[in-house]
Amino acid sequence: MSMNAPDLHSRRSFLGATAATLTSGLCGSLLFPAAAQADAPDLNILGPRQGYSPQVGIFVSMLTWMREGNGVLAATKGLTQPDLDVLFDKNANTIGALMLHLAATETYYQINTFEGKKWGWWPDSVKQKWDPAMNLGEEGRNSIKGHDRDYYVAILQEVREKSLAEFRKRDDAWLMAVDKDWPWGPTNNYCKWFHVTEHEAHHTGQIAMLRKRLPGAKPEST
Numbered sequence: 001m002s003m004n005a006p007d008l009h010s011r012r013s014f015l016g017a018t019a020a021t022l023t024s025g026l027c028g029s030l031l032f033p034a035a036a037q038a039d040a041p042d043l044n045i046l047g048p049r050q051g052y053s054p055q056v057g058i059f060v061s062m063l064t065w066m067r068e069g070n071g072v073l074a075a076t077k078g079l080t081q082p083d084l085d086v087l088f089d090k091n092a093n094t095i096g097a098l099m100l101h102l103a104a105t106e107t108y109y110q111i112n113t114f115e116g117k118k119w120g121w122w123p124d125s126v127k128q129k130w131d132p133a134m135n136l137g138e139e140g141r142n143s144i145k146g147h148d149r150d151y152y153v154a155i156l157q158e159v160r161e162k163s164l165a166e167f168r169k170r171d172d173a174w175l176m177a178v179d180k181d182w183p184w185g186p187t188n189n190y191c192k193w194f195h196v197t198e199h200e201a202h203h204t205g206q207i208a209m210l211r212k213r214l215p216g217a218k219p220e221s222t
Contacts, residue, residue: 043069055172059193060164066197067160072099073153075207081148083214093136095210097144098203099152103159104133109196110159113189114166119182 084096
């Protein structure tokens with residue numbers, strides 16, 4: 001999924017796909033993250049968080065719930081490096097590439113919202129590092145392979161820690177600030193970062209579907 005030229009039509013289509021993901025893609029044990037609840041008993045209590053302004057904290061609780069509860073960590077638990085590299089056809093993306101895509105997307109939204117850079121106006125060094133994962137396609141299929149789950153999880157966690165550190169520096173006025181020149185129309189930082197959250201929901205649904213199709217995948221118990 002490329003985000004270099006977002007438009008209103010693709011956003012509407014994306015939101016529709018995300019709704020379908022939430023109702024059908026995240027099934028079975030992913031809907032009830034018991035292990036995550038045990039590790040973080042307040043995970044399912046959405047609301048302000050210590051160290052953040054009120055509205056920023058509420059959003060952070062949602063962002064964290066998506067990752068720690070129903071997100072990519074649960075969807076990829078137990079997968080091996082060969083599992084992450086399975087490519088079902090010439091137009092598909094691997095699970096590993098989709099994991100790195102989430103990190104790339106969050107990185108680009110960091111640059112836009114925290115550094116104030118116009119979407120797509122990234123330094124060449126950033127493009128070289130992140131564009132294959134951001135744009136996926138042939139370049140992503142050729143270059144994102146050969147890594148185990150810990151590799152991708154470490155990158156996701158590093159990127160997320162940077163986001164959380166930056167959110168601690170921001171207030172509610174920043175969260176509500178509107179970018180009038182955003183490609184799909186006037187959009188505030190809250191909407192941009194909510195997109196990061198539902199973007200993970202969307203691709204977690206894809207990952208859950210791909211996982212079911214992996215060679216040797218066991219049928220779900222009923």
